[in-house]
Amino acid sequence: MNRREALFSLGAAAASTGLAATGRAAEIKGMPEATQMSADHLPVPARQGGAFRVLTDETDQKTLAAVFDRLIPADGNGPSATEAGCLDFVDDQLSRDYGAGKALYLEGPLNRENEEAIMGSPQFLATPRERYAAGLKALDAYAQKTDGAAFHALSPGRIDEILTGLEAGEIDLGADVNGQAFFELMLQNVREGYLADPLYGGNRDMAGWKMIGFPGARYDYRPYIDRRGEDLALAPVSLIPQD
Amino acid sequence: MANERPKADVVIVGLGWAGSVMAEELTRAGLNVVAIERGAWRDTSTDFPPAVDPDELRWHTRRELLQPMSVETTTFRNTSAQTAAPVRNWNAFQFGWNVGGAGTHWAGMSWRFLPWDFEVAGRTAERYGQAKLDGLMAEGLMLQDWGVTYEEMAPFYDRFERIAGTSGKAGNLNGQAMPGGNVFEGPRERDYPTPELKDTHWMRMYRETAEGMGYHPFTIPAGNISQAYVNPLGVAMGPCTYCGFCDFHGCGNFSKSSPQACILPALMRRPNFTVLTETEVLHAVKHEDGKTVTGVKFVTRDGQEGFQPADIVCITAYQMDNVRLMLLSGIGEQYDPVSQQGTVGRNYSYQTCSSVTGFFSGAKMNPFIGGGALGVQIDDFNGDNFDHAELDFIGGAGIMGYSTNGRPIANMNGIRPGSKRWGSEWKEAYARDYQEVANIFCQGTSMPARDAYLSLDPTYTDRHGQPLLRLTFDWNRNDKSMIEHATGKAIEIMKEAGGEDLMVDNQAEASWNPYKQHSSHTIGGLVMGADPATSALNPYLQSWDCHNVFSVGASAFPNNGGYNPTLTVGALAVRAARAIHETYVNNPGPLVEA
Numbered sequence: 001m002n003r004r005e006a007l008f009s010l011g012a013a014a015a016s017t018g019l020a021a022t023g024r025a026a027e028i029k030g031m032p033e034a035t036q037m038s039a040d041h042l043p044v045p046a047r048q049g050g051a052f053r054v055l056t057d058e059t060d061q062k063t064l065a066a067v068f069d070r071l072i073p074a075d076g077n078g079p080s081a082t083e084a085g086c087l088d089f090v091d092d093q094l095s096r097d098y099g100a101g102k103a104l105y106l107e108g109p110l111n112r113e114n115e116e117a118i119m120g121s122p123q124f125l126a127t128p129r130e131r132y133a134a135g136l137k138a139l140d141a142y143a144q145k146t147d148g149a150a151f152h153a154l155s156p157g158r159i160d161e162i163l164t165g166l167e168a169g170e171i172d173l174g175a176d177v178n179g180q181a182f183f184e185l186m187l188q189n190v191r192e193g194y195l196a197d198p199l200y201g202g203n204r205d206m207a208g209w210k211m212i213g214f215p216g217a218r219y220d221y222r223p224y225i226d227r228r229g230e231d232l233a234l235a236p237v238s239l240i241p242q243d
Numbered sequence: 244m245a246n247e248r249p250k251a252d253v254v255i256v257g258l259g260w261a262g263s264v265m266a267e268e269l270t271r272a273g274l275n276v277v278a279i280e281r282g283a284w285r286d287t288s289t290d291f292p293p294a295v296d297p298d299e300l301r302w303h304t305r306r307e308l309l310q311p312m313s314v315e316t317t318t319f320r321n322t323s324a325q326t327a328a329p330v331r332n333w334n335a336f337q338f339g340w341n342v343g344g345a346g347t348h349w350a351g352m353s354w355r356f357l358p359w360d361f362e363v364a365g366r367t368a369e370r371y372g373q374a375k376l377d378g379l380m381a382e383g384l385m386l387q388d389w390g391v392t393y394e395e396m397a398p399f400y401d402r403f404e405r406i407a408g409t410s411g412k413a414g415n416l417n418g419q420a421m422p423g424g425n426v427f428e429g430p431r432e433r434d435y436p437t438p439e440l441k442d443t444h445w446m447r448m449y450r451e452t453a454e455g456m457g458y459h460p461f462t463i464p465a466g467n468i469s470q471a472y473v474n475p476l477g478v479a480m481g482p483c484t485y486c487g488f489c490d491f492h493g494c495g496n497f498s499k500s501s502p503q504a505c506i507l508p509a510l511m512r513r514p515n516f517t518v519l520t521e522t523e524v525l526h527a528v529k530h531e532d533g534k535t536v537t538g539v540k541f542v543t544r545d546g547q548e549g550f551q552p553a554d555i556v557c558i559t560a561y562q563m564d565n566v567r568l569m570l571l572s573g574i575g576e577q578y579d580p581v582s583q584q585g586t587v588g589r590n591y592s593y594q595t596c597s598s599v600t601g602f603f604s605g606a607k608m609n610p611f612i613g614g615g616a617l618g619v620q621i622d623d624f625n626g627d628n629f630d631h632a633e634l635d636f637i638g639g640a641g642i643m644g645y646s647t648n649g650r651p652i653a654n655m656n657g658i659r660p661g662s663k664r665w666g667s668e669w670k671e672a673y674a675r676d677y678q679e680v681a682n683i684f685c686q687g688t689s690m691p692a693r694d695a696y697l698s699l700d701p702t703y704t705d706r707h708g709q710p711l712l713r714l715t716f717d718w719n720r721n722d723k724s725m726i727e728h729a730t731g732k733a734i735e736i737m738k739e740a741g742g743e744d745l746m747v748d749n750q751a752e753a754s755w756n757p758y759k760q761h762s763s764h765t766i767g768g769l770v771m772g773a774d775p776a777t778s779a780l781n782p783y784l785q786s787w788d789c790h791n792v793f794s795v796g797a798s799a800f801p802n803n804g805g806y807n808p809t810l811t812v813g814a815l816a817v818r819a820a821r822a823i824h825e826t827y828v829n830n831p832g833p834l835v836e837a
Binding site: 026028030032034071073103114123124195197200208215221222224229230232 | 293297298299301313704
């Protein structure tokens with residue numbers, strides 16, 4: 001088994017890990033001599049192939065793909081978001097601790113108005129997974145209402161118009177979905193997918209890194225630091241070998 | 244209690260930098276020490292080797308080395324008139340969640356505070372007259388000295404630098420100014436353990452520009468060390484490789500100063516040391532005499548409660564948790580901003596910051612060549628290094644040109660002003676600006692104010708049902724004036740360097756909130772001082788209220804310097820530990836008469 005295969009088989013085995021579930025003795029005397037990786041710090045690659053785990057509804061998939069490919073369209077600077085794997089990336093992320101909001105403080109009460117005023121942005125008890133489920137349905141319903149068509153069937157120009165309205169907080173997606181905050185969530189995640197290590201299913205062929213000239217998971221620039229201001233033309237490397 | 248452990252001489256609550264330093268001193272002196280840490284055991288080769296560490300999404304974006312809010316968060320409001328809300332998502336605070344604490348994932352900037360920072364009240368009156376000090380106090384500031392001077396702290400700073408392997412160049416050797424170092428620093432007895440780091444392209448541009456303007460640029464002292472080094476504990480460190488995955492990450496090279504890289508290999512081998520991991524201290528237990536504590540109550544990962552008896556309790560958790568643990572233990576009196584009585588929770592302050600971003604057409608900054616503490620700074624406008632006689636504020640800011648990282652997700656909005664954040668326009672902008680952007684950061688002092696304080700929240704609780712800590716804070720007028728002044732200087736430098744399309748983010752222009760900060764530096768709430776009416780701890784970090792309780796952290800700072808806090812935390816830990824094993828254990832009682 002090569003390193004790539006090994007990583008992916010680990011990823012399949014390691015389901016969402018609990019918080020700091022190391023399985024080690026709580027009382028430690030002496031220097032632990034073990035040198036094998038802690039199970040919960042091994043790389044967790046995106047699951048390969050198979051059906052979507054969270055974005056199981058076909059309309060939701062199409063709606064999000066339509067949004068993502070306007071947020072990051074294909075052009076001279078690289079492939080589109082979906083071509084780069086961002087839909088696989090976000091589905092995998094939503095299926096894990098991130099999607100479940102495992103790190104978040106989700107205890108009530110939530111006084112929306114007060115929390116938004118104090119924190120300067122809307123606050124939620126919903127997890128990212130729940131916010132996507134509600135947001136994608138609301139987006140499609142909005143398109144059906146205003147344009148009489150599915151969101152993913154709208155023209156690129158019309159989608160841009162809606163995204164611009166969402167970004168500015170000028171489009172109301174109903175009482176349950178804050179359109180502006182949902183726009184920010186999608187924009188954050190799609191760019192994460194485009195720029196994170198390909199380990200996570202996006203940034204296919206390191207297209208996002210090539211776009212900006214980021215050399216990736218290198219770990220030693222001592223040979224280069226004195227070459228100040230030069231175009232170093234370093235090819236990017238990933239934590240996993242490429243296909 | 245069912246699960247009562249054998250008595251220890253000392254129990255350490257929180258095994259980060261402060262706890263590790265104290266445990267090392269105390270075990271070396273022969274005391275039997277038990278440390279209790281709520282995070283897991285983490286080490287270089289098992290948890291963040293080079294094949295795992297350069298992963299921005301996991302460690303920086305998702306912050307998987309940090310303590311999640313679901314474990315414990317804070318609540319926040321700007322004023323006492325508001326109802327505080329819980330901080331639900333990742334935010335300014337970066338609490339540790341492992342053995343090593345925040346010392347594992349920190350950036351590494353390794354500053355001594357200025358002599359002035361320890362005596363802001365006394366020196367302001369001395370240089371500018373009592374009327375200036377009185378005026379600031381009447382306005383609501385709560386300026387007070389630390390009860391310890393820089394001269395007294397210098398040997399402890401030196402000790403911590405030797406343990407950490409700090410890289411840098413002296414600017415003041417025994418009172419003699421050393422060109423190329425920070426000529427504004429307090430006197431040091433000897434040079435840094437390892438030489439300063441190298442310049443990136445932007446650092447060299449910044450250095451030459453600042454020098455040309457008559458300022459005194461120097462390389463920031465760094466806990467990303469420049470060459471192989473063996474510290475006084477016999478622990479070996481390796482050279483920094485400028486990998487750019489430093490803050491929020493572990494270090495796979497043994498080159499970031501951290502408890503893992505500097506202390507634990509020696510400490511763990513001592514037979515009189517034990518650590519309980521994934522075990523959280525709920526509170527200290529007071530003796531019926533009211534003047535001491537008998538130990539600490541804890542809960543394990545599996546929910547088993549227990550008791551660790553000890554003669555001495557050292558509370559060395561993160562700043563917020565030190566204050567919270569004292570309040571949950573009923574040690575000392577909660578500060579009340581109306582009556583100004585009580586000492587626990589007072590003198591909370593932050594770090595007053597701004598940034599200036601500029602763009603350099605056609606440049607190749609190569610921002611991926613970076614280090615957490617890699618940068619060039621001027622201190623010409625920090626502390627009291629410049630004349631404040633005609634200014635309406637005290638304090639100042641370090642102004643740095645830095646090269647910490649080129650992580651692509653973190654920098655994705657570092658594009659010329661007016662550019663869209665999405666679509667082909669974003670791609671075009673980011674493809675161009677990734678190499679052309681450079682930043683200056685102003686890291687300023689923060690002065691304590693009457694209305695800024697910490698207390699327990701009446702509504703929200705943590706996973707164990709204990710109240711969260713509530714923060715009431717907003718920028719004060721003095722600090723706003725200070726950072727405006729410093730930001731003006733930074734803008735001049737950026738323009739002089741040739742930066743165009745400037746973006747200025749003065750954080751004090753809007754009300755403070757935990758989602759907007761560039762800095763994570765949170766201080767005060769359990770401050771040291773010579774006067775028990777205005778401090779919770781005496782100058783040896785010993786509680787005025789329970790003499791066998793000591794607490795070390797940035798929580799002990801009565802005001803913030805224009806610097807990162809870690810080196811001062813480490814130096815205070817050495818000082819407190821030595822006071823314990825050299826004096827306190829021989830004759831337990833208050834080290835200073837109230």
